[in-house]
Amino acid sequence: MDIRRKGRVDTSLIGQNEGTTSMLNWVSEAKQQKLRCLYTNARSLGIKKEELELLVQEMKPDIIGITETWWNTRHDWSTGIEGYVLFRKDRNKGKGGGVALYINDEVDCKEIKSDGMEKSESIWANNTLGKKTIRSSPRIVLGVCYRPPGSNLDVDRDLFNVFNEVNTYGNCVIMGDFSFPDIAWRTSASNNDRAQIFLDVIADEFLHQVVAEPTRGDAILDLVLVRSEDFIEEMVVGDNLGSSNHEPIQFKLNGRINKKKSETRVFDFKR
Numbered sequence: 230m231d232i233r234r235k236g237r238v239d240t241s242l243i244g245q246n247e248g249t250t251s252m253l254n255w256v257s258e259a260k261q262q263k264l265r266c267l268y269t270n271a272r273s274l275g276i277k278k279e280e281l282e283l284l285v286q287e288m289k290p291d292i293i294g295i296t297e298t299w300w301n302t303r304h305d306w307s308t309g310i311e312g313y314v315l316f317r318k319d320r321n322k323g324k325g326g327g328v329a330l331y332i333n334d335e336v337d338c339k340e341i342k343s344d345g346m347e348k349s350e351s352i353w354a355n356n357t358l359g360k361k362t363i364r365s366s367p368r369i370v371l372g373v374c375y376r377p378p379g380s381n382l383d384v385d386r387d388l389f390n391v392f393n394e395v396n397t398y399g400n401c402v403i404m405g406d407f408s409f410p411d412i413a414w415r416t417s418a419s420n421n422d423r424a425q426i427f428l429d430v431i432a433d434e435f436l437h438q439v440v441a442e443p444t445r446g447d448a449i450l451d452l453v454l455v456r457s458e459d460f461i462e463e464m465v466v467g468d469n470l471g472s473s474n475h476e477p478i479q480f481k482l483n484g485r486i487n488k489k490k491s492e493t494r495v496f497d498f499k500r
Contacts, residue, residue, distance in 0.1 A: 267477060270475035271298060274300065294329070300329070316340045341354060373404050374388060385423065392430060402482065404451075451476070461483070
């Protein structure tokens with residue numbers, strides 16, 4: 230099930246379907262040099278890595294956000310994708326979880342770290358937009374977050390504090406699975422107290438949720454939060470990755486890529 234509209238995202242499309250968009254058409258517009266983004270909850274990327282690489286070759290996204298990688302140090306040798314810088318955070322205790330952010334190695338980017346961010350299951354990077362790297366070049370913060378079902382109040386508080394922190398950087402795009410199936414996004418309301426707190430937080434941070442189609446069953450679990458809806462130019466939901474029961478989300482950001490002079494590829498396996 231896909232959503233596609235040239236120009237701005239229209240939240241009135243929630244619950245509607247304007248037809249199927251072919252992936253080939255989406256790729257053919259790469260010459261626009263917009264930041265092309267792909268996000269999905271993989272539910273164990275280890276067994277789906279080759280499929281992800283094939284998808285990347287076909288779509289050629291600049292940004293790839295993944296939740297539930299289920300990685301640990303045993304996966305260090307197999308996590309990289311040629312042509313991308315990888316930032317990742319594995320779950321320290323227990324199975325599952327984990328987040329990853331791949332960024333085209335021609336995009337000027339740098340990981341953001343803080344004590345607050347260390348407490349949440351999230352990864353963040355600052356990216357420079359524009360044709361040349363100058364002091365006044367616009368920047369955008371990209372984040373990938375995973376909030377497991379049944380998270381306690383402390384986990385929620387740590388994550389929401391990070392939202393407040395990254396908002397100080399200016400423009401931000403937050404991708405992730407937040408496990409709030411009870412939210413009716415058409416009205417931004419919920420009878421669930423914890424979900425209502427989440428709605429209040431994103432409203433206080435002036436964030437807009439722009440995914441309009443279900444990403445797992447009938448629920449919109451996987452979200453894209455932005456400061457300005459004008460920053461999103463196109464969105465497609467559909468075609469799940471392998472055995473994952475979450476639908477991937479594709480979209481473009483209204484900002485031109487700032488390419489680095491160096492072609493050096495760096496993969497970060499420190500985390």
